[in-house]
Amino acid sequence: MPTEHLFATGAQAAADIATRIATLLAEGIATRGVASIAVSGGRSPRPVLEALSAVDLDWSKVVVTLVDERWVAPDSADSNERLVRETLLQGAAAKARFVPMKNDAADAYAGQAAVEADFATLPWPLDIILLGMGDDGHTASLFPEGKELAEGLASKALTIAATPPVAPHQRMSLTAHAIVQSHHIFLQISGAGKKAVYDRALAGGAVEELPIRLALLQEAVPVEVWIADA
Numbered sequence: 001m002p003t004e005h006l007f008a009t010g011a012q013a014a015a016d017i018a019t020r021i022a023t024l025l026a027e028g029i030a031t032r033g034v035a036s037i038a039v040s041g042g043r044s045p046r047p048v049l050e051a052l053s054a055v056d057l058d059w060s061k062v063v064v065t066l067v068d069e070r071w072v073a074p075d076s077a078d079s080n081e082r083l084v085r086e087t088l089l090q091g092a093a094a095k096a097r098f099v100p101m102k103n104d105a106a107d108a109y110a111g112q113a114a115v116e117a118d119f120a121t122l123p124w125p126l127d128i129i130l131l132g133m134g135d136d137g138h139t140a141s142l143f144p145e146g147k148e149l150a151e152g153l154a155s156k157a158l159t160i161a162a163t164p165p166v167a168p169h170q171r172m173s174l175t176a177h178a179i180v181q182s183h184h185i186f187l188q189i190s191g192a193g194k195k196a197v198y199d200r201a202l203a204g205g206a207v208e209e210l211p212i213r214l215a216l217l218q219e220a221v222p223v224e225v226w227i228a229d230a
């Protein structure tokens, strides 16, 4: 069962997540000489990444990467790389090694092999994988009804190119296999709608129906969930 952290507001939850991440990154540096985190995009992580950026750490020993990415230029408003560069990788935190999930290939499928090769150089298991969850129960870019969902759940690769059923832009995503190759899985949700999806996911059932179950219903990696009322 996940450990749940309950907050009234997303801002309070974000501050608490950032503190927890900072503690674990410092421990990672102390015990392994390097610390690592993969972060999600979307709206929820922004305040976490901003707060984390201000933390006093030896950022040169931190590897930062993404849980998923849209196959768009890194300066696009839809780019998760842009989000991370504008929020986390500022000031002293700019010294972190950032490993992008997007390259110059014409599409995500053509670019996947090079992304996979880059991801093979990361210090697995990563210290922290910070997940978000969509209203449809997707996590990373593993969407219910997604064409590549079965492969994303079964593959032994670290990454997968995917086309979301409705959202624009091809994606690059961690596979389920990569997500559980971590010391800690964190999930951030806010609002009654997502809480209801989370409760349904936790109650059990097919991972294909609510892919967030790949994290919630496994027991190999401890999961912590930050739940904000709004």
Ligand SMILES: O=C(O)[C@H](O)[C@@H](O)[C@H](O)[C@H](O)COP(=O)(O)O
Residues within 6 Å of the ligand: 040, 041, 042, 043, 044, 045, 068, 069, 080, 131, 132, 133, 134, 135, 138, 139, 140, 141
């Ligand atoms: O958008 C992305 O980059 C992530 O792929 C996605 O998995 C995200 O974490 C959820 O869709 C939740 O998004 P919000 O935090 O915006 O609700």
